Amino acid sequence: xxxxxxxxxxxxxxxxxxxxxxxxxxxxxxxxxxxxxxxxxxxxxxxxxxxxxxxxxxxxxxxxxxxxxxxxxxxxxxxxxxxxxxxxxxxxxxxxxxxxxxxxxxxxxxxxxxxxxxxxxxxxxxxxxxxxxxxxxxxx
Amino acid sequence: xxxxxxxxxxxxxxxxxxxxxxxxxxxxxxxxxxxxxxxxxxxxxxxxxxxxxxxxxxxxxxxxxxxxxxxxxxxxxxxxxxxxxxxxxxxxxxxxxxxxxxxxxxxxxxxxxxxxxxxxxxxxxxxxxxxxxxxxxxxxxxxxxxxxxxxxxxxxx
Numbered sequence: 001x002x003x004x005x006x007x008x009x010x011x012x013x014x015x016x017x018x019x020x021x022x023x024x025x026x027x028x029x030x031x032x033x034x035x036x037x038x039x040x041x042x043x044x045x046x047x048x049x050x051x052x053x054x055x056x057x058x059x060x061x062x063x064x065x066x067x068x069x070x071x072x073x074x075x076x077x078x079x080x081x082x083x084x085x086x087x088x089x090x091x092x093x094x095x096x097x098x099x100x101x102x103x104x105x106x107x108x109x110x111x112x113x114x115x116x117x118x119x120x121x122x123x124x125x126x127x128x129x130x131x132x133x134x135x136x137x138x139x140x
Numbered sequence: 141x142x143x144x145x146x147x148x149x150x151x152x153x154x155x156x157x158x159x160x161x162x163x164x165x166x167x168x169x170x171x172x173x174x175x176x177x178x179x180x181x182x183x184x185x186x187x188x189x190x191x192x193x194x195x196x197x198x199x200x201x202x203x204x205x206x207x208x209x210x211x212x213x214x215x216x217x218x219x220x221x222x223x224x225x226x227x228x229x230x231x232x233x234x235x236x237x238x239x240x241x242x243x244x245x246x247x248x249x250x251x252x253x254x255x256x257x258x259x260x261x262x263x264x265x266x267x268x269x270x271x272x273x274x275x276x277x278x279x280x281x282x283x284x285x286x287x288x289x290x291x292x293x294x295x296x297x
Contacts, residue, residue, distance in 0.1 A: 003246030006238045007254035013235035015261035019269055020228035026273075028221025031210040036222050037229030038200040044233045045193040056187035060194070064185035068194040071181055075174035076199030080232075081206070082167035089160025092266050093274045097287045098164035100259035103294045105172035113176065125293030132286030135279050137161060 021084055022092040030084040037084075038076060097136045104129045188240045196233070252295040259284050 024033050049057075086095040104126055110116040174195075181191050215221060235258075242251045263284050267276040 003242045003251060004254060006242035006245065007251045008257075010235045010238035010242060010255045011258040011261050013231045013238060014258040015265050017228045017231040017235065018262045019265050020224045020231065022266070022270055022273065024221050024224030024228060026221075027217040028215050028225065029210065029213045031207055031213065032215065033221060033225040033228075035200070035203050035207040036225040037232065038196060038203055040226035040229035041233040042193070042196045042200050044230050045189065045196055045237075048233075048237060049190055049193050053187055053189050056185075056190045059185055059187060060190065061184060064181060064191065065194060067177060067181040067184055068191045069198040071174045071178050071191070072195035072197070072199035073202060074170050074177060075195060077202050077206070078170035079167050079174060080199075081203070082163045082170060086160050086164035086167055089157050089163060091274050092270065093263060093276050093280050095160065095164045096259045096262045096266075097280070097284045098161065099167045099171070100256075100284075100287055100291065102168045102171040102175070103256070103291045105169045106175045107294050107297075109172055109176050119297050121293045121297030125290040125295075125297060128286050128290030128293065130290075132283040132288075132290060134283075135286065136283035138279075 018087065018092050018096060021087050025084070025088045030081070030088045034081045034084050037080070094136055098133055101129045101133060189237060192233075192236055192240075249296055253292045256288060256291045256295060260288055 021033065021037075028036075083095070083099050086099060089095075107116075107118075107122055107126070111118060178191070182188060185191050239251070239255055242255065263276055263281060266274045
């Protein structure tokens with residue numbers, strides 16, 4: 001039950017984040033907004049880690065630093081910034097179904113780069129995602 | 141090519157908004173790439189919240205040259221914009237932390253479908269809170285439901 005609550009909390013938090021971005025874009029361009037959102041995220045996470053995960057700080061290796069620096073580049077510098085730009089151009093209603101298709105591209109990358117295989121569920125899921133995106137894009 | 145455009149009060153632009161869709165697909169691909177890289181990161185450091193913090197710190201530093209170049213772009217209301225975007229960053233980080241707390245307590249097959257409902261919550265909240273700014277059509281709703289169903293199947297596969 002607790003896990004369900006946390007998972008639901010994650011979904012609602014991300015939804016609220018997207019709504020706040022849309023509201024913020026009325027007053028500030030996406031570039032500056034992205035930067036401010038990164039700063040607030042850093043502050044919160046540093047506090048959380050400092051309070052609850054300090055014991056793991058000794059486990060940080062140079063390899064981990066490099067890998068998570070790359071994660072930061074992909075997820076926040078490109079991912080979040082392009083997400084905010086898409087909202088500024090399309091609005092949150094049209095941008096969200098497309099940016100939410102991340103698992104589809106993760107599956108494609110996993111197949112192409114990690115040698116993972118497709119199964120019927122992935123193929124069916126891919127078809128549904130593509131169909132949903134097509135409907136959103138084709139709307140007048 | 142300019143990346144910045146003022147946001148229209150209604151999310152309708154003349155013609156096909158190709159740039160917007162390019163940005164949206166680019167975001168999805170970038171997020172996917174980060175997930176693939178993060179799998180390696182979790183093997184190296186078994187504390188995902190620490191890893192996320194490291195990623196955020198590097199991203200913030202790496203973003204400085206990008207934001208520096210755009211400082212001349214006009215800001216309508218810095219205080220209000222800053223409040224909204226700071227809130228967006230806090231909720232985004234809260235979502236990540238909640239996700240990891242959920243995964244610690246249950247399997248991905250339980251957690252992922254629930255957390256994947258975020259686009260549906262976004263559309264619901266947009267219909268309620270962004271009535272004056274966004275038009276949530278039946279097509280967008282159906283498209284969002286199909287994407288959600290597809291995400292669940294891909295995640296469970």
